[in-house]
Amino acid sequence: MFRNLILLASVAVAIVGCEKAPEYDPAHDYFTYANYDAFVTDHLALDLDVDFQARSLRGTARLHMRNLLPAERTVILDTRDLDIGAAQVWLEGEAPQAAVFRVGERDDVLGQPLEIDLPDGFDPQGGFWLEVAYETSPDASALQWLPAELTAGGEHPLVFSQSQAIHARSWVPLQDTPAVRITYEATVRTPPSMLALMSADNDPLTPRSGTYQFEMPQPIPSYLLAISAGNLFFAPIGPETGVYAEPELLEDSAWEFAETQDMLDLAETQLGPYDWGRYDLLILPPAFPYGGMENPRLSFITPSVLAGDRSLVSLIAHELAHSWSGNLVTNATWRDIWLNEGTTSYLTARLMEELFSKQRADEERVLDWEALQADLETVPERFQPLAPKVLPSDGEGAQQGMYYAKGQFFLEHLERLFGRAVFDEFITGYFRKFQWQSITTEDFLDYLDEHLLSAHPGVYTREQAGEWLYQPGVPADFQPPVSASLAAAEEAAKAFASGALAAGDIDYADWSPHAVVHFINSLPADLAGDRLAAVDNAFGFSASRNAEIGRAWFIQVAQRRYQPAYGAMEEHLARHGRMKLIVPVYAALVANGADADLARKLFAENRNSYHPIAVQAIESAMDRAADKTTS
Ligand code: BES
Ligand code: ZN
Numbered sequence: 001m002f003r004n005l006i007l008l009a010s011v012a013v014a015i016v017g018c019e020k021a022p023e024y025d026p027a028h029d030y031f032t033y034a035n036y037d038a039f040v041t042d043h044l045a046l047d048l049d050v051d052f053q054a055r056s057l058r059g060t061a062r063l064h065m066r067n068l069l070p071a072e073r074t075v076i077l078d079t080r081d082l083d084i085g086a087a088q089v090w091l092e093g094e095a096p097q098a099a100v101f102r103v104g105e106r107d108d109v110l111g112q113p114l115e116i117d118l119p120d121g122f123d124p125q126g127g128f129w130l131e132v133a134y135e136t137s138p139d140a141s142a143l144q145w146l147p148a149e150l151t152a153g154g155e156h157p158l159v160f161s162q163s164q165a166i167h168a169r170s171w172v173p174l175q176d177t178p179a180v181r182i183t184y185e186a187t188v189r190t191p192p193s194m195l196a197l198m199s200a201d202n203d204p205l206t207p208r209s210g211t212y213q214f215e216m217p218q219p220i221p222s223y224l225l226a227i228s229a230g231n232l233f234f235a236p237i238g239p240e241t242g243v244y245a246e247p248e249l250l251e252d253s254a255w256e257f258a259e260t261q262d263m264l265d266l267a268e269t270q271l272g273p274y275d276w277g278r279y280d281l282l283i284l285p286p287a288f289p290y291g292g293m294e295n296p297r298l299s300f301i302t303p304s305v306l307a308g309d310r311s312l313v314s315l316i317a318h319e320l321a322h323s324w325s326g327n328l329v330t331n332a333t334w335r336d337i338w339l340n341e342g343t344t345s346y347l348t349a350r351l352m353e354e355l356f357s358k359q360r361a362d363e364e365r366v367l368d369w370e371a372l373q374a375d376l377e378t379v380p381e382r383f384q385p386l387a388p389k390v391l392p393s394d395g396e397g398a399q400q401g402m403y404y405a406k407g408q409f410f411l412e413h414l415e416r417l418f419g420r421a422v423f424d425e426f427i428t429g430y431f432r433k434f435q436w437q438s439i440t441t442e443d444f445l446d447y448l449d450e451h452l453l454s455a456h457p458g459v460y461t462r463e464q465a466g467e468w469l470y471q472p473g474v475p476a477d478f479q480p481p482v483s484a485s486l487a488a489a490e491e492a493a494k495a496f497a498s499g500a501l502a503a504g505d506i507d508y509a510d511w512s513p514h515a516v517v518h519f520i521n522s523l524p525a526d527l528a529g530d531r532l533a534a535v536d537n538a539f540g541f542s543a544s545r546n547a548e549i550g551r552a553w554f555i556q557v558a559q560r561r562y563q564p565a566y567g568a569m570e571e572h573l574a575r576h577g578r579m580k581l582i583v584p585v586y587a588a589l590v591a592n593g594a595d596a597d598l599a600r601k602l603f604a605e606n607r608n609s610y611h612p613i614a615v616q617a618i619e620s621a622m623d624r625a626a627d628k629t630t631s
Helices: 002-016 247-256 260-271 314-321 334-355 358-378 403-418 420-434 441-453 462-470 484-498 513-521 529-539 547-559 563-575 579-591 596-609 612-630
Strands: 039-051 056-067 074-079 083-090 101-103 112-117 128-135 143-146 158-161 181-189 195-198 211-221 227-230 233-238 241-245 279-283 298-301 329-331 437-439
Touching: 074 128, 083 101, 083 112, 112 128, 181 195, 181 227, 195 211, 233 247, 233 260, 241 247, 241 260, 247 279, 260 279, 260 314, 260 334, 260 420, 279 314, 298 314, 314 334, 329 334, 329 420, 334 358, 334 403, 334 441, 358 403, 358 484, 358 513, 403 420, 403 441, 403 462, 420 441, 441 462, 484 513, 484 529, 513 547, 529 547, 529 563, 547 563, 547 579, 563 579, 563 596, 579 596, 579 612, 596 612
Parallel strands: 039 181, 241 279, 279 298, 329 437
Antiparallel strands: 039 056, 056 128, 074 112, 083 128, 101 112, 143 158, 158 227, 181 211, 195 227, 233 241
16 A cells, blocks of 8 residues: 555656655745745835733834745745734825735644735735734744743843844744845834834834834845833943943943943954944843844844953854854855854954954863764754755754854855965955845855955865755864863863862963863762862852853753852753853753752743753753763
8 A cells, every 4th residue: 555655656656757855945945934025125124012911012014025926926934833914015106905814734843834816906016015914922033022030120121132043933924944135114112111122223212112124225124023022221432332231230231241342343444344323232131042142233142241341242243243153244144044153153263253262262172172072972863064954854963063163164264275365355255245135055155256265275175065065964174163272271180180289279270161161071970079068168160150160060060060069050941041151051951860840840840940951951951962962
């Protein structure tokens, strides 16, 4: 029976003339339902009410679209859990007409297609308007509605969005693909005492009226649409830079990120003009699931980098650098995300080197190199190329972020081979050439070939570059970064572990927080509990205000079941919502073979304060760790 079916199927396939599965098309975005080959949006106008009681955004999205394939009469938009009320279309200056729409079946990764038929006789001509009336679900995957008790002030609720990668569709019906770029405008209504902010032209002097107008005149991909509303206030940093936060965090934030204007000035001299207007930061409550998000003109930032010593500001350099790599030149599909994150990581290191020192940048490079080594052990080989063939069936996070460091080291490799001056010219030329465009890895490779490889023949071939892009691992001729200060911390860890050096004699007064992190990571796996107690007493890891030190330490604590620090570890898991800080701790608890129940119990206690994206990430990390311990 099955054989016959298979036979039948292969006959059918042979008849239609394609013998094998369709080729993976690197120029196609598999993570959208939108028929963006037939219709493209160029402008979006939002009109939204922010309803904290209902935990909902309610209003209309008006899309200005062009029709590229006249035979297509159905516009397909992306949505996820939206309640769609009505759809209408019209030509500029004419009356709206109701349009028939259907919401398709829900897919866990992709959401639901919204199909809108153009009415009979409607001629979309050179362009038309399509308006959708809708309401978001209280569980919208992009939005977190924080009750007052999860904010710093504890008196006002706060909402924020996180659209990357494919969550914009959970708060706006649109073509949710980075291949399409749109300008946008918005009217947002909030309770009167609140301030609304968007990834747009926030005016620091806006009166708190409860009605806010925004404009984003530069064309951006949908994943950069962003909104927040809450008890937010502004403090200036420099003429074009400043910080928004709850009043309780405002002063600390302005102090911690005082270098932002210098970063912007330096980035402009290195990368070309900053074409976006202002560059501000929004410091969110701890539930924000990422370190930062490069929403244009207004990066969203975790409060976990408020270390009190400005030691974690490379995060700001990173989000700022995205103004070029990502926001100006954008990955065309999520397969090409290394173009955003790898290039940004490269630029971040360059900025850090220039603003602070080569020593500090090299310390960060070595930590990233070590994280990459760990990733290469866990990420399946087929996801290790910088440009892998990812599909929605792989889920959203198949590459586990390894494209940050691998992409950075690819560019550093090229820089070393061609020399900094030549490479700088290449990179600034690349931004100029592709500005305001969404491009694929192959566009990058063609440009690289023409302007660097072939322009300086005999140094590096297209095939060699292709190894980074299309093969797993890291090519053997790459020279890993080194850092003398981190090497010293590693030596100290070894000497301490062997008993040659007492904890109290470790001379760490001059160590950077990065060196401390490296020291913790370098402690051998079989270190006895009393030795851990000795370093904890000497350094005060369990009580550190530096979240990166806490992260490194509590991963060790969980791996080794160092129970005297479990109380502090539990506080760490309750205090932070940033995935990078908590996911590996939960995973390590499950993986130690004895604390799976404790991990699930702590997760249950904290889950209401975590973002939906973080909840999902923790669950799958714990499941993966459990699979590993039982197999
Ligand atoms: N754009 C990313 C965050 C992101 C990536 C969200 C992929 C969703 C999908 C942001 O710029 C970022 O890289 N954040 C890092 C910062 C770090 C590398 C300095 C983070 O959140 O840890
Ligand atoms: Zn980034």
